[in-house]
Structure formats: structure tokens, C-alpha cells
Amino acid sequence: VEDGYDLWLRYRGLAMVAQARVATQARSIVHAEPASPTLQAAVAELKRGVAGMTGKEAASATQSADGALLLVTPANAPKGVDLPWSELGREGYALRSLKLGGRAVTVIAANTDTGLLYGSFAWLRAAQTGADLSRLDLRAAPKLGLRLLNHWDNLDRTVERGYAGASIWDWWKLPDLRDVRYVDYARANASLGINGTVLNNVNAKADSLTAPFIAKAAALAEVLRPYGIKVWLSARFSAPKELGGLKTADPLDPAVRAWWKAKADEIYQSIPDFGGFLVKANSEGQPGPQDYGRNHVDGANMLAEALSAHGGVVMWRAFVYAPDTGDRAKQAFAEFQPLDGQFAANVIVQVKNGAIDFQPREPFHPLFGAMPKTPLALELQITKEYLGFSTHLVYLGPLFEEVLRAQPDGAPVAQHVKAIAGVANIGSDRNWSGSHFDQANWYAFGRLAWNPELASSDVAREWVQQTFTTAPRAVDSLVAMMLASREAVVDYMTPLGLHHLMGTAHHHGPAPWVDDLERADWNPVYFHRAGRDGIGFDRTPRGSNAVAQYAPDWAARLARPETTPEDWLLWFHHLPWDYPLRSGRTLWAELVARYDRGVATVADMRSQWAALKADIDPQRHADVAAYLAVQEAEARWWRDACVAYFQSVSGLPLPAGTRAPA
Ligand code: GCW
Known part of the structure; x- marks a missing residue:
């Protein structure tokens, strides 16, 4: 089987x-x-x-x-x-x-x-x-020196935003028992050229830095080392207090600095080629240097100093936002860009592909190209937190390619970064990723990390040939399905630059009506701003002016709806429902048409898959068919919920020719 x-x-x-x-x-x-x-x-x-x-x-x-x-x-x-x-x-x-x-x-x-x-x-x-x-x-030869997976795996084997079973790291049995699965994990990653892995969640527990866990990490490092993969750890900024009994974790305090230095020395004793620390600080409630009136440079450079004698690196994440700052999309740039040039040589600032949070489509992050004196890493999400979990078939190659090729200022994002990280979609499910097609997203991440100039369509083709079949007609059909799938999810969830319309507790289904969460910047209504007058987030100079964070050419283009790529329209503009689009339709009619198109594409994917029955082994064919049925039902759920809700605020009838919700 x-x-x-x-x-x-x-x-x-x-x-x-x-x-x-x-x-x-x-x-x-x-x-x-x-x-x-x-x-x-x-x-x-x-x-x-x-x-x-x-x-x-x-x-x-x-x-x-x-x-x-x-x-x-x-x-x-x-x-x-x-x-x-x-x-x-x-x-x-x-x-x-x-x-x-x-x-x-x-x-x-x-x-x-x-x-x-x-x-x-x-x-x-x-x-x-x-x-x-x-x-x-x-x-x-690889273009980027550091090609890392980031596991958001907790020490109790739950996985934050993981949809593929428990963590593959069996912390209870490590370091004595070394699951053969670790070797297969290493083989798979080496086959793509991935050369580092951060073992634990960025929402880190200090425990990961205790002696028992260092021994467990060292055992994994021994298994992974022959495959060219270094082990890294997420570090909790307040660890000197929690583990060291210090009164503070202030990065300028000499005792704190000494604690980190000793900790780094201890880690390198057991793991001589340890990669370094990944840090989420002052973001979503995590401790950080700002708790002591210091900034990201103070925090990152302190850790960098502790690691530098051993050749270690600090990956300091730029995913930060605090409540009520006007426009959440602006915050990372506002906090980090002014610090350009101040980070130590062994610090890399890790930036998500877009300014909000791994949505089905986001414009590229304005920090790319804006910190020329600071090495940056691009952070992509392989696990599909906001794209239907492992149930929906969405091939992310085109999403990754879109950001790698985006041109902030004449050169593509791929040339503005020194490193790349992918939030892993790996768990202990037999198929590793929760679904057969989600393996393709791990694969595509690795291949594009090795060579960002590869076309995601070629990557899909070689994955299909190795994973399913080499029969040319079946390969063509599978590749076509995969390539259509990303645009489909954008269409049935968040077309035309909409974002963050999902339910908060789960991030799975639609909830555009929610307006009462404890933080304004978590509410879907904060992001879509739909009302009688229109829809969209005004990020032009009349609004939040987030467009000013882009290089001048882009800033000028994005300030006007006519020159903004239509796929990003409502990310940057609040427009009346009858605003005319390139298709000749009004904004309202186009929005509904795209929701419909998304559902129709999933229906097509289902019939394409059904027609491949003779080409695919029965178990995997049945697994995928069952998921596609769920996906089609959920695509309808998204469309119907969003269209009905927007209709309730716009007061407009469904455009002529639109099917009534089933
Ligand atoms: O939006 C969020 C996810 C969190 C995640 C965070 C981050 C690890 O919902 O689960 O926390 O992004 O990237 O830090």
C-alpha cells in the first residue's frame, strides 16, 4: 500500500x-x-x-x-x-x-x-x-547560504499551526532513542539542500535551553550532521530569569550577558556545529528587550555576542505588532527599518513574506530592499495556517515564486536576502505533511531555497514525476491542477487583496463579520472595512500611508488604485462598490465573480483528479479524493459566507447571473 x-x-x-x-x-x-x-x-x-x-x-x-x-x-x-x-x-x-x-x-x-x-x-x-x-x-550551487526549516514544535509534542499529527521530535525518548524517522527526515531535507532546522517553536519555552534538552538536541544533531543539516534552537528572551534565577533579562545587564555567554558555551560543548538562536521577541506577548526599555538591536546583539566565538548566528524575527497602532501592516517596518546598520555581523533579521501574516496573497513586505546594511532572511510558511490546513489542496510554489521574484527596487527579493526559512508542515503522520499534496509544499520550499530562480511549474512537474507518476498525460494534468490551486484559494477566501477574514480561534473558516475581539487588530472588520460606501483598507496617504514604506516608484504606484496591481487592490484602497475594474465589471460584481471562480476551480480539480484514477495507486487516490470533496464544500462555505456578509453591509443585490448559494 x-x-x-x-x-x-x-x-x-x-x-x-x-x-x-x-x-x-x-x-x-x-x-x-x-x-x-x-x-x-x-x-x-x-x-x-x-x-x-x-x-x-x-x-x-x-x-x-x-x-x-x-x-x-x-x-x-x-x-x-x-x-x-x-x-x-x-x-x-x-x-x-x-x-x-x-x-x-x-x-x-x-x-x-x-x-x-x-x-x-x-x-x-x-x-x-x-x-x-x-x-x-x-x-x-546554492544562492542562499542558510536554508532552514522552522519547526513550531512544542516540547510536549503539540505543534503550533501543525496539521500533520504530533511533533516528529519524540522528546520523552530522546536522547537515548533515535527514531529511524529522523534519518528519513534528514534524507528528505538533504535531497532538497535544506541545511538547518530550528527544532522548537518560536513561542519558546525556556526549558529548551536546559541541560536535558540540550542533550536531546545534541542527539538529533548527531543524526542530522552527516546530511549537512545543522540544529538551531528558538530561544526565550527571558530565560536568564526563568532558568538562571536572575532578576532581569535586560540585555545591557552584565549578569544577563554573562548568562547567555555561558549558555552558548554549554550548547557548543555538546553541539560543536550548533547553528544559533531564532528569536521572537516583543511580539504577540513574547518577552523581549523592549520590556526593559531597550530595542531589537540591544537584544539581538547581546545574543550575537554570546554566539560569535563559536560562529553562531542570531535569526531575529521582524514579525512584531502591538495593539492599536493604527495600521498593523506598518509596524515591523517602523520598528526595524530605522535600526538598519546597527545589528552585529552575525545577526540576520527574519522577515515574513508579507506585512500581515501568511495570508493567501500579500504584497511583498516593505522591509525587503529597505535595510541594505542588514542581512535579511525571508520567512515563508509551508504549513497552511490560513490556506485550509492540510485538507485543502493548495500548491504553494507559485506563492513562494511570487515573493522571491517581486522587485522592491529593481532587484528581486531573492537578491535582497541572505537566508530563507520555511515554517515546517511536518509531523508524525505516515505521510509526514498531513496530506499527500502538502509534501509538494515542503519540496517546493526546499527547491526554491536552493535556487530561487527555478520556476514553480518546473518544480511541480519534477515533484509529480517522483511522487506519483511519469505518464506524460497524467503529469500534465496533475501539474495543471497544482498550478491552478493557489489562485483558487485566493479567490474563494480573500480575492482582490482582501485579507484576514478568517475565524480567530481556528484560522480555518470565514468570519468576516467579527468585530468584538479583545484586540482591534485581530478583527476581520478592521482589515476589510466594508460598509455601505465600499470596501478595502485605505493605505494611501489619505489613509494609513503604509504605501510610503515602499521604495518611491512603488509608493507612487500603490497610492493610486488605477496603478495598483488588481490582485492587491483592496489591500491598499478603500473603494466604492461600483468602482470599475479591468474586466468591465464593478468591484462588487468582480468580487462575487472571483468567489465563484474559486469554487469552480476546486470543482474542476475534483473532476481532474477523478479522471486520474487509473494512473494513481488506490490508497493515495482515495485519500486525495476525500480531501478534495471537503475542499469543495469549504470553498463554497467561504464564498457563501463572505458574499452573504458583504451583501448585508453593501445592501446590493447579487450581480445578474450569479448563482444563489446552494
Ligand atoms: O500569526 C501567527 C500565528 C502564530 C505564530 C505567529 C508567529 C508562532 O497564528 O501561531 O506563532 O504568527 O509567526 O510568530
Whole structure:
């Protein structure tokens, strides 16, 4: 039974022709001896993959023969072969088909064993996606040095915004018991080039920094290390008080600074390659430097100092907002931009893709491009907190691509960041992510983190080929479904730049009518501002003037509805219901049309999936079909609730031709 456990590393038997094609290119594997744990992992993966795909074993060999795979670094590269070492850096690889002493071989070349591991996964990907393995000439090196997962996993194994079962970290049994699942987790991440993981929730408990938990984290670090993955921890800013018995956590207090330094030293004793701390401070009730009249620089630089002797890094999050500041979307920029240039060299400021909170669509965050003297990280959410949890099929590749390619000031966001982080959607469900298609979001995050210039459509295609089928018609149909799915969720939840219309307790269904939460900036009515006169949040100079946080060209464009991208319209403008849109419809008619279109797209996805029954194994076909039925019902729920509510405030009849809610 296919239960999804193998992710995109299934290596199932290929069609006969393809089997022969792969087998002749992988008759044997030549590698350095003795092999490091990382090189052993690379060789083991190649053997596993070749055996799975072809039914034949690729044995280790010392001499290269026809059809050999050669894993080489500068130390053991064959003479006379010219390889682009200097372009590969520490993590890159080259795959090259060539003749060596008259024998046809494939060279996997890298400067390090981690590069060889990545190159081996790349070769396996090429084999599974039907590349011509006898003419390989590939080279890749990551554009961003830090490619991290952020787990919002609590120490009691609940997962904040997790929809895939309990945390995979079995804290009770660690450090003594090391679940084999940790190795499979490492393999999956290494196959994408993810090189760090923050183990615990940013809403952190101080306990994660106690000696027992450091020992547990160290055990995980040992498992992950051969796969090129460093362990990081979220740190609670008030830990010196809670664990150290100090009276304060003031970052300028010498005793506090000494406590963090000792804590960092203690961690590096057990985890010599510890990545560093991720910190959520003075945000949503978390403690931070502002509790002592200090600012983000004071807090971050204190931790940076504690880590710097060991080469550690502080990821300091910019997701901050406090009640009643007028426009929540402006706060991160207001607090952080003036601090540009003041952070220590080993601090990275981690910024969410948009200024509110992982909505189905947000304009890019105004901090990108606005802090040229500060390394930034882009934070994306892989878990679908606001996009239907793991039940709705939404492929996030296009969302990630949209922000990576957005141009704050002439260069894309991808070039304004040094690091990238994805809030993981991984749990202990058999299929890891809560649904089969949510695996694609983990995959897409990793692939785009490695190379932000990849097209999300290509990433979808290679994922489908490795995960479901290589039959061309089925692949086309699956890719088309996936690519339509992101726009569908925008349409049936928050079209035309609307945002934050969901129910607060759960973040799952619609609740645009809610206006009585304890904080104004949590209320959906605060965000959509719909009334008789129109709908939308005026962020122009007449309103909150959030547009002024963007570079001048964008600020000018966004200040006027005619020059604002229509997909962002109501994010920046409050407009009358009869405002004319490019379609020729009024705003009201367009809004309803988009809600309808979202529902119709999900209905199409359902029938496309139904038509693929013969191409997909029964278990996974049934799992996905059941979820799509839920998604269609919930898309209608969103549409009907939102349209009925907006109608109740606008007082307008449904546009002609609109179906009455079922
Ligand atoms: O909006 C929120 C989520 C919280 C999360 C927070 C954050 C970890 O609903 O669950 O807390 O974002 O990113 O810090």
C-alpha cells in the first residue's frame, strides 16, 4: 500500500526501457575510502535508488568501468578531467557524463562530501524525471547560504499551526532513542539542500535551553550532521530569569550577558556545529528587550555576542505588532527599518513574506530592499495556517515564486536576502505533511531555497514525476491542477487583496463579520472595512500611508488604485462598490465573480483528479479524493459566507447571473 511515507524518494520500478537506461549508467559506484558518514550516506542513497528503480544492485568499486558513477572531490578527481571547482563552492556539485580511458562514466563532483551528497540526490532526481543520463552536464550551487526549516514544535509534542499529527521530535525518548524517522527526515531535507532546522517553536519555552534538552538536541544533531543539516534552537528572551534565577533579562545587564555567554558555551560543548538562536521577541506577548526599555538591536546583539566565538548566528524575527497602532501592516517596518546598520555581523533579521501574516496573497513586505546594511532572511510558511490546513489542496510554489521574484527596487527579493526559512508542515503522520499534496509544499520550499530562480511549474512537474507518476498525460494534468490551486484559494477566501477574514480561534473558516475581539487588530472588520460606501483598507496617504514604506516608484504606484496591481487592490484602497475594474465589471460584481471562480476551480480539480484514477495507486487516490470533496464544500462555505456578509453591509443585490448559494 502506498501511504506516502517515502515522499518524493520513492524510487519505484521504472518502465522497462527506462530501467535499462538507468541501469547502464549506474553499474557501479566508485568513491573515496574510507568514506565519511556523509559520503556513506550519498553512496547508500545511490544504491537504494538504483536498486529501487532498476531492480539491479550498483556495487561499490575501486576502479572505474563502463557505466560507473564516480564520486569525486579535488582530492581524488581523475587526472585530466577539467571540473569547475571554483564555481561549486562548499555545497555545490557538478554532474558530467564523460569518457575516461575509453570508458563511459558519470562524474559527480564537489568540493565537499556534502556537495557529493547533494549531487547524488540530483543524479537520482535526473534519473526519476527521465533526463538523458548518458549526456549529463549539470552544475548547481546554492544562492542562499542558510536554508532552514522552522519547526513550531512544542516540547510536549503539540505543534503550533501543525496539521500533520504530533511533533516528529519524540522528546520523552530522546536522547537515548533515535527514531529511524529522523534519518528519513534528514534524507528528505538533504535531497532538497535544506541545511538547518530550528527544532522548537518560536513561542519558546525556556526549558529548551536546559541541560536535558540540550542533550536531546545534541542527539538529533548527531543524526542530522552527516546530511549537512545543522540544529538551531528558538530561544526565550527571558530565560536568564526563568532558568538562571536572575532578576532581569535586560540585555545591557552584565549578569544577563554573562548568562547567555555561558549558555552558548554549554550548547557548543555538546553541539560543536550548533547553528544559533531564532528569536521572537516583543511580539504577540513574547518577552523581549523592549520590556526593559531597550530595542531589537540591544537584544539581538547581546545574543550575537554570546554566539560569535563559536560562529553562531542570531535569526531575529521582524514579525512584531502591538495593539492599536493604527495600521498593523506598518509596524515591523517602523520598528526595524530605522535600526538598519546597527545589528552585529552575525545577526540576520527574519522577515515574513508579507506585512500581515501568511495570508493567501500579500504584497511583498516593505522591509525587503529597505535595510541594505542588514542581512535579511525571508520567512515563508509551508504549513497552511490560513490556506485550509492540510485538507485543502493548495500548491504553494507559485506563492513562494511570487515573493522571491517581486522587485522592491529593481532587484528581486531573492537578491535582497541572505537566508530563507520555511515554517515546517511536518509531523508524525505516515505521510509526514498531513496530506499527500502538502509534501509538494515542503519540496517546493526546499527547491526554491536552493535556487530561487527555478520556476514553480518546473518544480511541480519534477515533484509529480517522483511522487506519483511519469505518464506524460497524467503529469500534465496533475501539474495543471497544482498550478491552478493557489489562485483558487485566493479567490474563494480573500480575492482582490482582501485579507484576514478568517475565524480567530481556528484560522480555518470565514468570519468576516467579527468585530468584538479583545484586540482591534485581530478583527476581520478592521482589515476589510466594508460598509455601505465600499470596501478595502485605505493605505494611501489619505489613509494609513503604509504605501510610503515602499521604495518611491512603488509608493507612487500603490497610492493610486488605477496603478495598483488588481490582485492587491483592496489591500491598499478603500473603494466604492461600483468602482470599475479591468474586466468591465464593478468591484462588487468582480468580487462575487472571483468567489465563484474559486469554487469552480476546486470543482474542476475534483473532476481532474477523478479522471486520474487509473494512473494513481488506490490508497493515495482515495485519500486525495476525500480531501478534495471537503475542499469543495469549504470553498463554497467561504464564498457563501463572505458574499452573504458583504451583501448585508453593501445592501446590493447579487450581480445578474450569479448563482444563489446552494
Ligand atoms: O500569526 C501567527 C500565528 C502564530 C505564530 C505567529 C508567529 C508562532 O497564528 O501561531 O506563532 O504568527 O509567526 O510568530
